[in-house]
Amino acid sequence: MIKRTQSLGFLTIKAPRVKRTIGMASVAAISPTHAASHDPNTLQEMVDDADVDELTEEDPITLDPTQDPHLPPHLREISSLASWQVSTSKPNCGIDALLSHSPSQFWQSDGPQPHLLTIHFCKLVKIVKMRVYLDFSLDESYTPTRMSFWGGTGHHDLLPFAEWRGEEPRGWVDVDLDGVGVGGKAELRAFIVQVRVLENHQNGKDTHVRGVQIFAKDEREVPWQGMGWEAEIGGWGGRGGGKRASGEGDDVDEDHGVEEPPEWPEWMGEPEIR
Numbered sequence: 001m002i003k004r005t006q007s008l009g010f011l012t013i014k015a016p017r018v019k020r021t022i023g024m025a026s027v028a029a030i031s032p033t034h035a036a037s038h039d040p041n042t043l044q045e046m047v048d049d050a051d052v053d054e055l056t057e058e059d060p061i062t063l064d065p066t067q068d069p070h071l072p073p074h075l076r077e078i079s080s081l082a083s084w085q086v087s088t089s090k091p092n093c094g095i096d097a098l099l100s101h102s103p104s105q106f107w108q109s110d111g112p113q114p115h116l117l118t119i120h121f122c123k124l125v126k127i128v129k130m131r132v133y134l135d136f137s138l139d140e141s142y143t144p145t146r147m148s149f150w151g152g153t154g155h156h157d158l159l160p161f162a163e164w165r166g167e168e169p170r171g172w173v174d175v176d177l178d179g180v181g182v183g184g185k186a187e188l189r190a191f192i193v194q195v196r197v198l199e200n201h202q203n204g205k206d207t208h209v210r211g212v213q214i215f216a217k218d219e220r221e222v223p224w225q226g227m228g229w230e231a232e233i234g235g236w237g238g239r240g241g242g243k244r245a246s247g248e249g250d251d252v253d254e255d256h257g258v259e260e261p262p263e264w265p266e267w268m269g270e271p272e273i274r
Contacts, residue, residue, distance in 0.1 A: 063133060063211045064101045076218035078125060087116035090206075098209060103133065106210040108142070115197040115207050119214065124153075126216050127188040130175040132195070133211030136168040141204035143168070144197045149175055151190035158194055168201070172211075 060068075065077045084095045088111035097105040098117075109115040136143045146165050152158040161180045164173060181187035193214065197207045 060103055062101050063103055063213070065213055065215075071215075072129075074218050075129060075215040076220070077213055078121070078127075078216050079119075079212075079214060081123070081125065082119045082121045082214075085118045085120070087111060087114075098212060101211070103135065103210055106139070106208045108208055109197070109206045111206075113198065113200075113205070117195040117197075117209070117212065119193045119195075119212075121191050121193075124189060124191055125214075127190065127193070127214055128177070128186060128217055129215035130177065130188075130193070131172045131213050132164075132175070132209060133172055133213075134169040134208075135210055136170055136201065139201075139208040139210075141200060141202045142206060142208040143201045143204070144199070144207050144209065145201050146197075146199035148196045148198060150194040150196065151188050151192065153191045155192065158192065161188060 065071060065075075079099060084099065086094060086098075086107060086109070088109050089095075090108040090110045093106060093108035095107070098107040107117070130149070132147070134143055145167060147163070148160055149162040149164075150158040150160050162176050164175065166173065177186040177188055178184075179186070181189065195209075195212065197209070200207050
Protein backbone atom coordinates (compact mmCIF):
# COMPACT_ATOMS: atom_id res chain seq x y z
CA MET A 1 0.00 0.00 0.00
CA ILE A 2 1.36 3.39 -0.99
CA LYS A 3 1.18 5.96 1.82
CA ARG A 4 1.62 9.70 1.89
CA THR A 5 3.34 10.97 5.03
CA GLN A 6 2.69 14.42 6.42
CA SER A 7 4.71 15.77 9.34
CA LEU A 8 3.20 17.94 12.07
CA GLY A 9 6.39 18.46 14.09
CA PHE A 10 5.69 16.29 17.12
CA LEU A 11 3.22 14.12 15.22
CA THR A 12 3.31 12.22 11.94
CA ILE A 13 0.15 11.29 10.08
CA LYS A 14 0.14 8.62 7.41
CA ALA A 15 -2.73 9.11 5.00
CA PRO A 16 -3.46 5.99 2.92
CA ARG A 17 -4.70 6.42 -0.63
CA VAL A 18 -7.62 4.09 0.03
CA LYS A 19 -10.34 5.31 2.34
CA ARG A 20 -10.37 4.16 5.94
CA THR A 21 -13.50 3.59 7.97
CA ILE A 22 -13.96 5.78 11.04
CA GLY A 23 -17.11 4.88 12.88
CA MET A 24 -19.75 4.46 10.16
CA ALA A 25 -18.18 6.90 7.72
CA SER A 26 -15.27 6.61 5.34
CA VAL A 27 -12.80 9.48 5.53
CA ALA A 28 -10.85 10.58 2.49
CA ALA A 29 -7.11 11.18 2.40
CA ILE A 30 -6.05 14.13 4.55
CA SER A 31 -5.51 17.34 2.72
CA PRO A 32 -2.00 18.79 3.01
CA THR A 33 -3.43 22.30 3.46
CA HIS A 34 -4.53 21.32 6.99
CA ALA A 35 -1.18 19.92 8.05
CA ALA A 36 0.32 23.26 9.05
CA SER A 37 -1.50 23.49 12.37
CA HIS A 38 -0.45 21.62 15.52
CA ASP A 39 -3.80 22.20 17.22
CA PRO A 40 -5.54 18.87 18.00
CA ASN A 41 -8.87 20.62 17.41
CA THR A 42 -7.78 21.26 13.85
CA LEU A 43 -7.15 17.54 13.40
CA GLN A 44 -10.71 16.84 14.55
CA GLU A 45 -12.01 19.42 12.07
CA MET A 46 -10.12 17.61 9.32
CA VAL A 47 -12.11 14.48 10.10
CA ASP A 48 -15.42 16.31 10.47
CA ASP A 49 -15.02 18.19 7.17
CA ALA A 50 -13.80 15.22 5.11
CA ASP A 51 -15.89 14.10 2.16
CA VAL A 52 -17.89 10.93 2.78
CA ASP A 53 -18.34 8.45 -0.04
CA GLU A 54 -22.07 7.81 -0.48
CA LEU A 55 -21.46 4.10 -1.01
CA THR A 56 -19.91 3.78 2.44
CA GLU A 57 -23.01 5.02 4.24
CA GLU A 58 -24.66 1.61 3.71
CA ASP A 59 -21.64 -0.44 4.76
CA PRO A 60 -22.75 -3.00 7.38
CA ILE A 61 -21.52 -2.57 10.93
CA THR A 62 -22.37 -6.23 11.56
CA LEU A 63 -22.54 -9.35 9.41
CA ASP A 64 -25.15 -10.94 11.67
CA PRO A 65 -27.70 -12.52 9.27
CA THR A 66 -30.55 -11.77 11.70
CA GLN A 67 -29.84 -8.06 11.12
CA ASP A 68 -29.80 -8.31 7.30
CA PRO A 69 -33.06 -7.00 5.78
CA HIS A 70 -32.04 -8.16 2.30
CA LEU A 71 -32.11 -11.88 3.10
CA PRO A 72 -35.08 -13.89 1.80
CA PRO A 73 -37.53 -15.03 4.50
CA HIS A 74 -37.66 -18.54 5.97
CA LEU A 75 -33.88 -19.10 5.83
CA ARG A 76 -31.78 -20.38 8.70
CA GLU A 77 -28.04 -19.75 9.03
CA ILE A 78 -26.51 -23.16 9.88
CA SER A 79 -22.87 -22.33 10.60
CA SER A 80 -23.31 -23.51 14.19
CA LEU A 81 -24.02 -27.05 12.95
CA ALA A 82 -20.54 -27.40 11.44
CA SER A 83 -16.91 -27.61 12.47
CA TRP A 84 -14.67 -25.19 10.55
CA GLN A 85 -11.07 -25.69 9.53
CA VAL A 86 -8.59 -23.60 7.52
CA SER A 87 -5.43 -24.78 5.80
CA THR A 88 -3.31 -22.01 7.38
CA SER A 89 -3.89 -18.81 9.33
CA LYS A 90 -2.09 -15.92 10.97
CA PRO A 91 -2.35 -15.54 14.77
CA ASN A 92 -5.74 -14.10 15.79
CA CYS A 93 -6.92 -14.29 12.16
CA GLY A 94 -8.45 -17.75 12.10
CA ILE A 95 -11.92 -19.26 12.39
CA ASP A 96 -13.00 -17.11 15.36
CA ALA A 97 -12.33 -13.95 13.38
CA LEU A 98 -14.04 -15.33 10.27
CA LEU A 99 -17.24 -16.16 12.20
CA SER A 100 -17.25 -13.05 14.40
CA HIS A 101 -19.99 -11.21 12.40
CA SER A 102 -17.69 -8.18 12.39
CA PRO A 103 -16.61 -6.79 8.98
CA SER A 104 -13.40 -5.52 10.59
CA GLN A 105 -12.16 -9.06 11.34
CA PHE A 106 -11.06 -11.65 8.81
CA TRP A 107 -9.37 -14.94 8.15
CA GLN A 108 -5.83 -14.39 6.84
CA SER A 109 -3.98 -17.33 5.34
CA ASP A 110 -0.30 -17.98 5.94
CA GLY A 111 0.98 -20.40 3.33
CA PRO A 112 0.99 -21.42 -0.34
CA GLN A 113 -2.08 -21.39 -2.57
CA PRO A 114 -4.68 -22.72 -2.82
CA HIS A 115 -6.01 -21.60 0.56
CA LEU A 116 -8.64 -24.00 1.88
CA LEU A 117 -11.63 -23.44 4.14
CA THR A 118 -13.37 -26.71 5.03
CA ILE A 119 -16.83 -26.78 6.64
CA HIS A 120 -17.83 -30.17 8.04
CA PHE A 121 -21.47 -30.57 9.12
CA CYS A 122 -22.56 -33.08 11.74
CA LYS A 123 -25.41 -34.27 9.51
CA LEU A 124 -26.52 -34.12 5.89
CA VAL A 125 -27.67 -30.57 5.16
CA LYS A 126 -29.64 -29.05 2.31
CA ILE A 127 -27.94 -25.77 1.44
CA VAL A 128 -30.06 -23.28 -0.51
CA LYS A 129 -27.85 -20.18 -0.16
CA MET A 130 -24.16 -19.54 0.42
CA ARG A 131 -22.25 -16.26 0.41
CA VAL A 132 -18.76 -14.91 1.05
CA TYR A 133 -17.92 -11.40 2.32
CA LEU A 134 -14.99 -9.67 0.60
CA ASP A 135 -13.81 -6.05 0.67
CA PHE A 136 -11.26 -4.89 -1.89
CA SER A 137 -11.18 -1.35 -0.47
CA LEU A 138 -9.66 -2.72 2.75
CA ASP A 139 -7.73 -5.77 1.56
CA GLU A 140 -6.34 -4.79 -1.88
CA SER A 141 -3.88 -7.54 -2.97
CA TYR A 142 -5.25 -9.89 -0.30
CA THR A 143 -8.65 -9.90 -2.02
CA PRO A 144 -9.61 -13.15 -3.77
CA THR A 145 -10.37 -12.89 -7.49
CA ARG A 146 -11.00 -16.58 -8.13
CA MET A 147 -12.58 -19.17 -5.83
CA SER A 148 -13.93 -22.67 -6.36
CA PHE A 149 -16.50 -24.43 -4.20
CA TRP A 150 -16.57 -28.17 -3.54
CA GLY A 151 -19.02 -30.46 -1.77
CA GLY A 152 -19.44 -34.11 -0.83
CA THR A 153 -20.05 -36.64 1.92
CA GLY A 154 -16.37 -36.82 2.89
CA HIS A 155 -12.90 -35.69 1.90
CA HIS A 156 -12.60 -38.65 -0.47
CA ASP A 157 -15.48 -37.69 -2.80
CA LEU A 158 -15.43 -33.88 -2.98
CA LEU A 159 -16.67 -32.53 -6.31
CA PRO A 160 -16.72 -28.93 -7.60
CA PHE A 161 -20.18 -27.40 -7.84
CA ALA A 162 -19.42 -23.71 -8.46
CA GLU A 163 -16.63 -21.28 -9.34
CA TRP A 164 -16.48 -17.53 -8.88
CA ARG A 165 -14.31 -14.92 -10.59
CA GLY A 166 -14.40 -11.19 -9.92
CA GLU A 167 -12.43 -7.98 -9.72
CA GLU A 168 -12.46 -5.61 -6.73
CA PRO A 169 -15.47 -7.16 -4.92
CA ARG A 170 -16.96 -5.25 -2.04
CA GLY A 171 -19.65 -6.87 0.05
CA TRP A 172 -21.42 -10.22 -0.08
CA VAL A 173 -20.62 -12.50 -3.02
CA ASP A 174 -23.35 -15.10 -3.65
CA VAL A 175 -22.31 -18.60 -4.68
CA ASP A 176 -24.27 -19.81 -7.71
CA LEU A 177 -26.25 -22.94 -6.76
CA ASP A 178 -28.48 -23.08 -9.84
CA GLY A 179 -28.80 -26.62 -11.16
CA VAL A 180 -26.72 -28.14 -8.36
CA GLY A 181 -29.50 -30.20 -6.78
CA VAL A 182 -31.60 -33.13 -7.96
CA GLY A 183 -33.90 -32.17 -10.81
CA GLY A 184 -32.05 -28.91 -11.37
CA LYS A 185 -32.94 -27.45 -7.98
CA ALA A 186 -30.76 -24.72 -6.46
CA GLU A 187 -30.00 -26.94 -3.49
CA LEU A 188 -26.76 -28.59 -2.41
CA ARG A 189 -26.94 -31.70 -0.23
CA ALA A 190 -23.64 -32.37 1.49
CA PHE A 191 -21.79 -33.20 4.70
CA ILE A 192 -18.71 -31.21 3.71
CA VAL A 193 -18.36 -27.90 1.86
CA GLN A 194 -14.93 -26.60 0.92
CA VAL A 195 -13.93 -23.14 -0.30
CA ARG A 196 -10.68 -22.94 -2.28
CA VAL A 197 -9.09 -19.53 -2.87
CA LEU A 198 -7.15 -19.99 -6.09
CA GLU A 199 -6.06 -16.46 -7.01
CA ASN A 200 -5.79 -13.03 -5.38
CA HIS A 201 -5.74 -9.50 -6.74
CA GLN A 202 -2.37 -8.57 -8.30
CA ASN A 203 -1.16 -12.14 -7.72
CA GLY A 204 -1.15 -11.67 -3.97
CA LYS A 205 0.08 -14.66 -1.97
CA ASP A 206 -2.11 -14.71 1.13
CA THR A 207 -5.81 -13.95 1.29
CA HIS A 208 -8.40 -12.18 3.43
CA VAL A 209 -11.96 -13.48 3.79
CA ARG A 210 -14.18 -11.49 6.14
CA GLY A 211 -17.21 -13.74 6.33
CA VAL A 212 -18.81 -16.94 5.07
CA GLN A 213 -22.45 -17.82 5.68
CA ILE A 214 -24.45 -20.90 4.71
CA PHE A 215 -28.25 -21.09 4.77
CA ALA A 216 -30.86 -23.84 4.69
CA LYS A 217 -34.63 -23.61 4.66
CA ASP A 218 -36.01 -23.06 8.14
CA GLU A 219 -38.07 -26.23 8.60
CA ARG A 220 -38.10 -26.23 12.38
CA GLU A 221 -41.50 -27.22 13.71
CA VAL A 222 -43.37 -25.14 16.25
CA PRO A 223 -43.79 -26.97 19.59
CA TRP A 224 -47.56 -27.56 19.25
CA GLN A 225 -47.32 -29.37 15.90
CA GLY A 226 -48.24 -33.01 16.34
CA MET A 227 -50.36 -32.28 19.45
CA GLY A 228 -53.68 -32.20 17.62
CA TRP A 229 -54.00 -28.43 17.35
CA GLU A 230 -54.08 -28.48 13.54
CA ALA A 231 -57.24 -30.59 13.37
CA GLU A 232 -58.97 -28.93 16.29
CA ILE A 233 -58.73 -25.32 15.16
CA GLY A 234 -59.60 -25.69 11.50
CA GLY A 235 -56.35 -25.96 9.63
CA TRP A 236 -54.32 -23.50 11.69
CA GLY A 237 -50.76 -23.65 10.40
CA GLY A 238 -51.87 -25.03 7.01
CA ARG A 239 -53.07 -28.51 8.07
CA GLY A 240 -56.35 -30.03 9.22
CA GLY A 241 -59.89 -29.52 7.97
CA GLY A 242 -62.27 -29.49 10.90
CA LYS A 243 -63.22 -26.72 13.29
CA ARG A 244 -63.64 -27.00 16.98
CA ALA A 245 -66.92 -25.75 18.30
CA SER A 246 -66.53 -22.95 20.76
CA GLY A 247 -68.12 -23.18 24.16
CA GLU A 248 -68.13 -21.51 27.52
CA GLY A 249 -64.72 -21.10 29.04
CA ASP A 250 -62.87 -21.54 25.71
CA ASP A 251 -60.24 -19.04 24.58
CA VAL A 252 -62.11 -18.02 21.42
CA ASP A 253 -61.08 -15.67 18.63
CA GLU A 254 -64.17 -13.45 18.24
CA ASP A 255 -63.36 -12.66 14.59
CA HIS A 256 -63.03 -16.27 13.38
CA GLY A 257 -64.72 -18.32 16.05
CA VAL A 258 -61.75 -20.63 16.57
CA GLU A 259 -59.46 -21.19 19.48
CA GLU A 260 -56.10 -19.39 19.41
CA PRO A 261 -52.93 -21.52 19.68
CA PRO A 262 -51.00 -21.11 22.93
CA GLU A 263 -47.95 -18.89 23.18
CA TRP A 264 -45.10 -21.29 23.87
CA PRO A 265 -41.78 -20.06 25.27
CA GLU A 266 -38.79 -20.09 22.93
CA TRP A 267 -36.94 -22.72 24.98
CA MET A 268 -39.59 -25.31 24.05
CA GLY A 269 -38.58 -25.19 20.36
CA GLU A 270 -36.20 -27.50 18.55
CA PRO A 271 -32.77 -27.65 20.25
CA GLU A 272 -29.83 -26.16 18.37
CA ILE A 273 -26.19 -27.24 18.35
CA ARG A 274 -23.94 -24.25 19.09
